[in-house]
Amino acid sequence: QVQVVDSGGGLVQAGESLRLSCEASGRTFSSYAMGWFRQAPGGERQFVAAIKWSGGATYYADSVKDRFTISGDNAKNKVYLQMNSLNSEDTAVYYCAASQGGDPRSKWTYVYWGQGTQVTVSS
Numbered sequence: 508q509v510q511v512v513d514s515g516g517g518l519v520q521a522g523e524s525l526r527l528s529c530e531a532s533g534r535t536f537s538s539y540a541m542g543w544f545r546q547a548p549g550g551e552r553q554f555v556a557a558i559k560w561s562g563g564a565t566y567y568a569d570s571v572k573d574r575f576t577i578s579g580d581n582a583k584n585k586v587y588l589q590m591n592s593l594n595s596e597d598t599a600v601y602y603c604a605a606s607q608g609g610d611p612r613s614k615w616t617y618v619y620w621g622q623g624t625q626v627t628v629s630s
Contacts, residue, residue, distance in 0.1 A: 509533035509619045513603035516624030524591045529603030529621055531584040540611040541586040545599035557611035566612050593628045600625050
């Protein structure tokens with residue numbers, strides 16, 4: 508069984524930073540890519556950032572490019588999301604997910620999901 512645990516959310520003011528963490532574990536589990544998605548109230552789950560372990564390619568949504576940075580440790584199936592210059596539009600539940608193949612930017616690629624961590628940015 509594969510378990511994905513994400514954490515690090517909280518309440519911050521506009522302009523501040525947060526770092527989210529995630530770990531995927533399982534007896535024989537190894538992922539192809541790991542990503543972060545977010546879902547605001549009443550909205551759909553949207554892509555934020557992803558990292559493909561082979562070659563280390565990273566992907567970002569236009570709305571977070573130059574503010575957010577994804578990094579991780581392939582051997583440990585750990586991924587982090589450093590979020591800088593946060594604004595109210597970044598308020599959402601953030602989900603970490605692990606994929607075993609496919610487009611890292613598509614939520615349909617991901618099989619294993621964390622429980623989500625709330626990020627609230629006050630203006």
